Amino acid sequence: MKLTLKIWRQSSPSAKGKFETYQMDKVSEHMSFLEMLDVLNEDLVQKKEEPVVFEHDCREGICGTCSMVINGHPHGPMQRTTACQLHMRHFHDGETITIEPFRAKAFPVMKDLAVDRSAFDKIIQAGGYVSVNTGQAQDANAIPVEKDQASQAMDAAECIGCGGCVAACPNASAMLFVSAKVSHLALLPQGEVETARRAQRMVQVMDEEGFGMCSNITACEAECPKGISITNIARLNREYLSSGIGYDHEVK
């Protein structure tokens, strides 16, 4: 199939970027989206031009490294699909595809389609862990967890931290990401102990890093490649509000 690609090129965080147009003549419908970009880059290197920088790692939808906005959708128009798992058969011959980096104040563009998502790492460092010393691995049945609760925790744990929710949100809010992390740990007995401190700290860092507020637009849920539900945001709000009472005196 033949494609026209409009790709955002930007040489550095401070440089002015612009769209460049590339023609692709022999795209196989079996290629993944990233493989299609690999082929473009091979051509560019052959022509001694600069290849398009984009982030990629596992290419099987679990690492959260690929990050690009395809035709206006983070990770492309397919539901519950990361950019690496999106295949060219979902596009048609002769189509023009627009490819941009994730755009958010807290995710500065490093080069072309690669953005700096270390703001997410800082949020995780603030509370996305369990610091209770649990000793040896427990017997699986020693701490019973109700099925409903376990399922909800697992659903929240599906979040791969890609930042697609931030890119989808007009406010560039990271609430879906933070809420998935807080929910996942709050629902399990090992993580539940530190929920109050975790919610306070993670939200504080989220605000400091320049992410916007949530105004219930729900674009994040619609675009999330892992289908994380906004129910998690409701849970985060509840944990945040309830833990805010007396927080300064007790747990800071």
Added chain:
Amino acid sequence: MWEYCGMSRSEEGLKKGLGMIRELQEEFYKDVFVPGHNDEYNPELEKALRVADFLELGELMMIDAMDRNESCGGHFREEYQTPEGEALRRDAEYTYVSAWEYKGRGQEPILHKEDLVFENVELKTRSYK
């Protein structure tokens, strides 16, 4: 690497392989094209450096395999086998770990031998029969 420093190695093959890697290295340093610029984020430079590292590692594996004139573990040298075709170890000369000191590109690395001392177990040849 697969052909000359793979499952079984011989001095002749290792010499040939080493020569081929050095030719590749020379070609790499003469002809390499790294897109991008020095003063910006450049993942292509990282890839080029990785290729340089692998060439160096391959070269050292060949040198080390050539130095070890015995068959031991995953290192099977065709010249050193028992009449039955099993690996022939030469403990009298090779009971050491090789640590190679890098002396720069195009220079021969220097071998430092760390003797293997067995205090609690006896050094024996394992029988797979």
